[in-house]
Amino acid sequence: MGTYHGKDGVVKIGANAVTEVKQFSVKTSAKTADDTAMGDEWETHIPNKTVKNWSGSLTCNHNPLDATGQKLLVAGASIDLKLYPIGTTDGLQELTGTATITDVSVDPSKDGTVPVSFSFTGNGALADAVIAG
Numbered sequence: 001m002g003t004y005h006g007k008d009g010v011v012k013i014g015a016n017a018v019t020e021v022k023q024f025s026v027k028t029s030a031k032t033a034d035d036t037a038m039g040d041e042w043e044t045h046i047p048n049k050t051v052k053n054w055s056g057s058l059t060c061n062h063n064p065l066d067a068t069g070q071k072l073l074v075a076g077a078s079i080d081l082k083l084y085p086i087g088t089t090d091g092l093q094e095l096t097g098t099a100t101i102t103d104v105s106v107d108p109s110k111d112g113t114v115p116v117s118f119s120f121t122g123n124g125a126l127a128d129a130v131i132a133g
Helices: none
Strands: 010-013 021-031 051-061 078-084 093-106 115-122 127-130
Touching (some): 010 021
Antiparallel strands (some): 010 078, 021 051, 051 115, 078 093
16 A cells, blocks of 8 residues: 655546645544434434435635636636546545535735635535546
């Protein structure tokens, strides 16, 4: 098993790379159907009856000139999101799905870069595949 460095990560909207990416995260979850009743001492749920969801965030150095990347990440927008945690070389992991941008935050400070953060929620499945050329 190899060890990878985060500097090789890439985020794309469709075929276009988002510029100035500093970090991104993605989280998948499964909601369970609770069937706990009054008097039960332990919580229980119906096995194998979960509903999955995914969400995440992206932080970049603000680049208002990135017309095919950052400019498309506006609150309420639906995007074709592609996440590459360790690069875009054949054989590496690719996470893809349709996402809705839920929050955008620009947070400049007097002694640093101007970061912009985007939060997103998946709309449908998150595909976890291997890049094939």
